[in-house]
Amino acid sequence: MPIKKKITNTSIKALTVEQGRLNDTEISGFHARISPKGAIKYYFYYRVNGKQRNYFIGSADSLTPAQARDLVKEKAGLVASGVDIQESRHEAKKAEMRKSLTLGRFLSEHYKDYLISMNPKRASQAYSCIANSFTHLLDKPLDEVKAWDIQQWITERRKLGRAPSTIEYCVNRLRAAFNRAVEWEFIDSHNLSSVKLIKQDNTRIRYLSKEEEQRLLDSIQNRNQSIRASDRTKKPLMFVDFLEPLVITAMNTGMRKGELQTLRWEYVSFPNRYLTIRSENAKSKKTRTIPLNDTVLNLLESWRAQNSDADYVFVANNQPVEFFQYQWQSLLKEAGIENFRIHDLRHHFASKLVMAGVDLNIVRELLGHADLKMTLRYAHLAPEHKAAAVNLIG
Incomplete structure (x- = not known):
C-alpha cells in the first residue's frame, strides 16, 4: 500500500516491499519504488500534452534522497517550460546509438536476420554483395554514409572494368538496406536515391562465334x-x-x-x-x-x-x-x-x-x-x- 511522506534517508530506509511506493509530500510526482527484492529507485511522475510520463531519476544505491530531490526540481522546471523530458532522454539515447551504429554493425546485428526471414535462398548473396563490396564503409556510422561515397565507389568499379549490371545490383542492395534502416528508425533519412547509376544497353546481345x-x-x-x-x-x-x-x-x-x-x-x-x-x-x-x-x-x-x-x-x-x-x-x-x-x-x-x-x-x-x-x-x-x-x- 503506497504511503505519503517526505522522501528522506529515514523514510527511504523504512520503506517496505509491502508498501511498494513512497510519494513525496513536497514535490508533486516525486516518488520512490521498492522492488520485490528490496531495490529502491526514484521516479518523477508528470503530464505533458495530456500524456502521463513516469521519468526514471536514479537508484537509491547511487543517489541520496537530497540528490534525487535536486534532480527532480531541475526536471520539474523543464517540464514547466514545456519540455517532455522523457522524450528528450529517448532522443538523446537514440542519437548516441546512431553515433555508434556503423554500417557493419547494422548489417550483421539487424539486417542479416531480416534478409533471411524474407528470402532465405537469396539472403546470403544479397548480404555478401553489400559486405564484400563496401568494406571501406563498414566502420562508418550509418548516418554518415552519403551518396558521394557510393558515387566514388561506382567510379572505381568502372575503372576496374566491372559490369554495370553488377554495380547496379550491389548499389540497389545497399539502398534497400538503408530504406529498412529508415523504416526501423535507426536513421532519419538517407540520400542514396540520388546516386547516378550507369545506363545499360539492354539491347546488347553478345554471343560466341x-x-x-x-x-x-x-x-x-x-x-x-x-x-x-x-x-x-x-x-x-x-x-x-x-x-x-x-x-x-x-x-x-x-x-x-x-x-x-x-x-x-x-x-x-x-x-x-x-x-x-x-x-x-x-x-x-x-x-x-x-x-x-x-x-x-x-x-x-x-x-x-x-x-x-x-x-x-x-x-x-x-x-x-x-x-x-x-x-x-x-x-x-x-x-x-x-x-x-x-x-x-x-x-x-x-x-x-x-x-x-x-x-x-x-x-x-x-x-x-x-x-x-x-x-x-x-x-x-x-x-x-x-x-x-x-x-x-x-
Missing part, C-alpha cells in the same frame, strides 16, 4: 587437366568441380544465373528429359520447363552420380554455388574471350536457336520471357527468314 565457343570448351578441359595435375593424391573424378557442368548447362538451356544457382535435383526429370524452373526462382515468377538435349542430359547424369548427396545441382563443398566470378574470368582469359558475361551464355543459347530457324515464340517460351518484345532482340539473327517472307509475294 563458333571459334570462341570451341576455345571456351578447350579452356574448360585445359583447366580440368591443370587442376588434376596439381593434386594427384585425389581420386580422379569426371568433373574437378561445378564449373564445367554449370557452363555447359547454361550454354544448352539458356538459364539465368539465379536459376542455375537455385536449381535442385528434384526439379530435373531424367526419364522425361527436361528440367523445371520453379516460379519462385524465375524472374517472370512463372514456372517453365526446358527440354534437355543429349549433351546436357548426359553431363547432368554424370554430375549427379558424382554428387549423389547434394540437394542442389551446382554445389561446392555440398553447398549451393554463390560466387564464381574469379573462375569464370580465368576461363575467359585462358580462352582469349573478351566482353562476355555469364549471362551472355543465355544470349548465346537464344542466338543459336534463332540462327537455326527456331520460331521466336518457341525461343520466348524457352527463355521465360513474359512477352515477345524481349525475344525480338534476336530477330535480326535470322535475315534469311525475312528474305523468304518477302519472296512469297515476289
Whole structure:
C-alpha cells in the first residue's frame, strides 16, 4: 500500500516491499519504488500534452534522497517550460546509438536476420554483395554514409572494368538496406536515391562465334587437366568441380544465373528429359520447363552420380554455388574471350536457336520471357527468314 511522506534517508530506509511506493509530500510526482527484492529507485511522475510520463531519476544505491530531490526540481522546471523530458532522454539515447551504429554493425546485428526471414535462398548473396563490396564503409556510422561515397565507389568499379549490371545490383542492395534502416528508425533519412547509376544497353546481345565457343570448351578441359595435375593424391573424378557442368548447362538451356544457382535435383526429370524452373526462382515468377538435349542430359547424369548427396545441382563443398566470378574470368582469359558475361551464355543459347530457324515464340517460351518484345532482340539473327517472307509475294 503506497504511503505519503517526505522522501528522506529515514523514510527511504523504512520503506517496505509491502508498501511498494513512497510519494513525496513536497514535490508533486516525486516518488520512490521498492522492488520485490528490496531495490529502491526514484521516479518523477508528470503530464505533458495530456500524456502521463513516469521519468526514471536514479537508484537509491547511487543517489541520496537530497540528490534525487535536486534532480527532480531541475526536471520539474523543464517540464514547466514545456519540455517532455522523457522524450528528450529517448532522443538523446537514440542519437548516441546512431553515433555508434556503423554500417557493419547494422548489417550483421539487424539486417542479416531480416534478409533471411524474407528470402532465405537469396539472403546470403544479397548480404555478401553489400559486405564484400563496401568494406571501406563498414566502420562508418550509418548516418554518415552519403551518396558521394557510393558515387566514388561506382567510379572505381568502372575503372576496374566491372559490369554495370553488377554495380547496379550491389548499389540497389545497399539502398534497400538503408530504406529498412529508415523504416526501423535507426536513421532519419538517407540520400542514396540520388546516386547516378550507369545506363545499360539492354539491347546488347553478345554471343560466341563458333571459334570462341570451341576455345571456351578447350579452356574448360585445359583447366580440368591443370587442376588434376596439381593434386594427384585425389581420386580422379569426371568433373574437378561445378564449373564445367554449370557452363555447359547454361550454354544448352539458356538459364539465368539465379536459376542455375537455385536449381535442385528434384526439379530435373531424367526419364522425361527436361528440367523445371520453379516460379519462385524465375524472374517472370512463372514456372517453365526446358527440354534437355543429349549433351546436357548426359553431363547432368554424370554430375549427379558424382554428387549423389547434394540437394542442389551446382554445389561446392555440398553447398549451393554463390560466387564464381574469379573462375569464370580465368576461363575467359585462358580462352582469349573478351566482353562476355555469364549471362551472355543465355544470349548465346537464344542466338543459336534463332540462327537455326527456331520460331521466336518457341525461343520466348524457352527463355521465360513474359512477352515477345524481349525475344525480338534476336530477330535480326535470322535475315534469311525475312528474305523468304518477302519472296512469297515476289
